[in-house]
Amino acid sequence: TQLLEQSPQFLSIQEGENLTVYCNSSSVFSSLQWYRQEPGEGPVLLVTVVTGGEVKKLKRLTFQFGDARKDSSLHITAAQPGDTGLYLCAGRAAGNKLTFGGGTRVLVKP
Amino acid sequence: KAGVTQTPRYLIKTRGQQVTLSCSPISGHRSVSWYQQTPGQGLQFLFEYFSETQRNKGNFPGRFSGRQFSNSRSEMNVSTLELGDSALYLCASSLAGAGDLYEQYFGPGTRLTVT
Numbered sequence: 001t002q003l004l005e006q007s008p009q010f011l012s013i014q015e016g017e018n019l020t021v022y023c024n025s026s027s028v029f030s031s032l033q034w035y036r037q038e039p040g041e042g043p044v045l046l047v048t049v050v051t052g053g054e055v056k057k058l059k060r061l062t063f064q065f066g067d068a069r070k071d072s073s074l075h076i077t078a079a080q081p082g083d084t085g086l087y088l089c090a091g092r093a094a095g096n097k098l099t100f101g102g103g104t105r106v107l108v109k110p
Numbered sequence: 111k112a113g114v115t116q117t118p119r120y121l122i123k124t125r126g127q128q129v130t131l132s133c134s135p136i137s138g139h140r141s142v143s144w145y146q147q148t149p150g151q152g153l154q155f156l157f158e159y160f161s162e163t164q165r166n167k168g169n170f171p172g173r174f175s176g177r178q179f180s181n182s183r184s185e186m187n188v189s190t191l192e193l194g195d196s197a198l199y200l201c202a203s204s205l206a207g208a209g210d211l212y213e214q215y216f217g218p219g220t221r222l223t224v225t
Contacts, residue, residue, distance in 0.1 A: 040218065041216075041219075042114070042200050042217050042218050042219055043153070043200075044216070045214065045215075048213070088152075088153060097155055097158075097166050097168070098155060098214070099155070100145075100153035103153075
């Protein structure tokens, strides 16, 4: 069973601060996705990373896939209240089943 | 383009009953996956259907079942409901099937409460 552990579980910061969310596993994934989920809605895909060492930037969000394809991080620069939500990482391995991490709840206070 | 729709949005059932949830994927999408989301266990994969065939299955008991119709709409059924089945059930659709880069689009979910 592939397990994905996210840390921290909860993060509360002030608007303008930076934050990093981590996603770790002992298993190798062929790709890893990051989602954001807001209350009352389903998760929305933010990015997919495929290559070990890959870095993708989406405006103020930076995603990194570890060299060994076992871990990933999401960094938000100058967080805004609109970044508040549940951030989920999800890894895809053999068999194509998507395994989700437990999630990191981010609260950005104005 | 309409998104993934799930019905009903909220449901209250009692232990021992059964329930059927419905998912209509984005037009043209042939793959539908179901997930259960709870505060304790997070988001867990239930099963995936592609062209009316179950292609992948998670580690859930046989009380959880699903099917997909020729128009790609999908239903999932839970029989003999238990209190622990209370959860948000999410459906996600995608264009094709195998491959790492296809994107899944999630519906808003059905909130099931078992009393």
